[in-house]
Amino acid sequence: MTVSNTSSSTGTGSATNVSGGGSAIANNFDQFLTLLTTQLKNQSPLDPLDTNQFTAQLVQFAGVEQQLKTNETLGSLLGLSAASTATNAVGFIGATITAEGTTARLKDGAASWKINAPRGGSATITIKNSTGSVVQTLTRNLDAGDQTYKWDGKTSTGVNAPEGDYTISIDAKDTTGQAMTAKTQISGVVDGVDFTSSIPMLKIGTISVPIDKVKTVVRGQ
Incomplete structure (x- = not known):
């Protein structure tokens, strides 16, 4: 035992x-x-x-x-x-990038987004400021493929919006009236990098772009 x-x-x-x-x-x-x-x-x-x-x-x-x-x-x-x-x-600092995104910088009375539509049709475009307030709503025709939408900074009341970051949303329909998804891209010069998140964020002014959303990179000659 x-x-x-x-x-x-x-x-x-x-x-x-x-x-x-x-x-x-x-x-x-x-x-x-x-x-x-x-x-x-x-x-x-x-x-x-x-x-x-x-x-x-x-x-x-x-x-x-x-x-x-x-x-x-x-x-x-x-x-x-x-x-x-x-x-x-x-290495992206100083380069001009194009990336998936909806927020662009209004500067010197101009802001632009690249839009890709799967088919031709029309869209209701809504632009909001950094606080989420709608500053402009308009309609325009869309072509199939890539195109650029340039905003002159005018609000719905006809006044000039202050410089800052503005977000675009697109409610698109094709020629038959069927809803479709129009993708948006932004572009700008990278002037910094933020490493506080798990994915490095490229900085275009105050706009943050995840590095995995970058589509093209161009450096000045």
Whole structure:
């Protein structure tokens, strides 16, 4: 009975170490081999440790160690990838980019958006200021494909809107009256990069553009 109790206590200790010592597997795998050896030495002669059970434990320890090492490697690769992305983002400074977006800067009485319509038709265009208030609503014809909409900064009352950021929304229909989605793009010169979010944000004045939304990049000659 004494041997049996010793074996039970040893088994409990091994389970505790395995469940709570995950980091130790990667740092000192020999420690777990020692635990297995101790378990063998203290096993009951009347009820020896099953060979298959011993092999399964050994394989399990090896598998956990390999997984932890893999996680460490993946962490290192992600760190290198993030550093590379940051370096690439800084390279955009000074370049003129075109990117998916709806917010453009009104400056010197002009703001523009690139519009892509899948089919010809018409659209109701709504322009809002940075507080979300509607400053202009108008209708215009759309051609199939790419085109540019230029806003002269005039509000619905005919006054000049102050310089700032304005957002466009398009309610488009084709020639048969069916609704369709018109995509918008913005363009401008990148003058900074914001790294506070998970994806670097290219700055065009006060406008933030996720780096993965960039479509074209042009540098001045």
